[in-house]
Amino acid sequence: MSFFNSEKLQATQKANLDLLQQISGKVFASVEQLSQLQFKALRDSTEEHFEGVRKLLAVRDPQGFADLQASFTQPSAQTERLAEFNRQVQALIVGTQSDIAKLTERQVEAGTQQVNEFVESISKNAPAGSEPVVAAFKSGLANAGSVFENAQKAVKQASDVAQSSFDAATAAAGKTAPEAGAKATSANK
Template identity: 80%
Template sequence: MTFFNLEKLQDAQKANLDLLQQISGKIFASVEQLTQLQIKTLKASTEEQFDGFRKLLAVRDPQGFAELQASFTQPNVQAERLAEFNRQVQALIVGTQSEIAKLATHQVEVGTKQVQEFVEVISKNAPAGSEPVVAAFKSSLANAGTVFESAQKAVKQAADVAQSSFDAATATATAATGKAAPETGKATSGNK
């Protein structure tokens, strides 16, 4: 008599391999999206630079140069672009993390069920007098499940706090650059 069902063991190995493939796919897709975002941002920045050079070459007098210089020093525009880029990257990271967490949680649930089935088989076939050991093993298994659930909740709370902190920092930075923009405008208009 054997406690191990080789077919179930092979199925578990196949499931783990499938999980690894799914996680790899999610990571590669996220890296691809991040690369596309970076290329899009770099392309827009390059176009903006060339547009600035074209405007600079078109300047004919000091007044035009001063106006052009003032248009380049708009911190709120740059800060908003950076904040938007960071928001998109953050959303990509959070989305990928969430998808991977769902896959891992499902796999843990399946694994837990398999372990519970194994424990039941052992407990049915255990010799007389071993009930306390089997009960302790079952209790340990239940405690491990509780610890895993607590860890999942803590990770989710930490992710929520990090997202809230990121959102608050972005809002603060955007508000600060919004206040700085009028001051910059006053400084440049005083220099004309």
């Protein structure tokens, strides 16, 4: 009697190929979204630079030049745009990571189920007296499953901490930018 079922093996290989295709699709979609974000940021930055040159060319007196120079030292709009870009990139990364984790988690669960079925099949057909070995093997599989679950929880917690730190840093940068702009404006007067 054979413990290996060729149909199950083929189904597993197909499931793994489907998983790889789904992960590739998620990665490509994320790269496309990132490219769109970068293109939009580049376009907005270019427009802002051209607008700045237009304003410079429209200056007719020293007071107008001083006012224009003071407006360039106020980084709040640039800082806010950069912070928003960083938030969007961070959200894209977190979303992609989460989607891939969900896909792989389902595949790992299916693989674990297949391994458990295989072990059950072996234990039913094992010779008498091999119960301690089968029990030790089952215990090892259960421990490996626990380690995997704990690792998943640790990665999730680390991801949450990183997201919280990023949010806090973004909020702090958003508060200090207007203060720096106000100080620069006061220094120019």
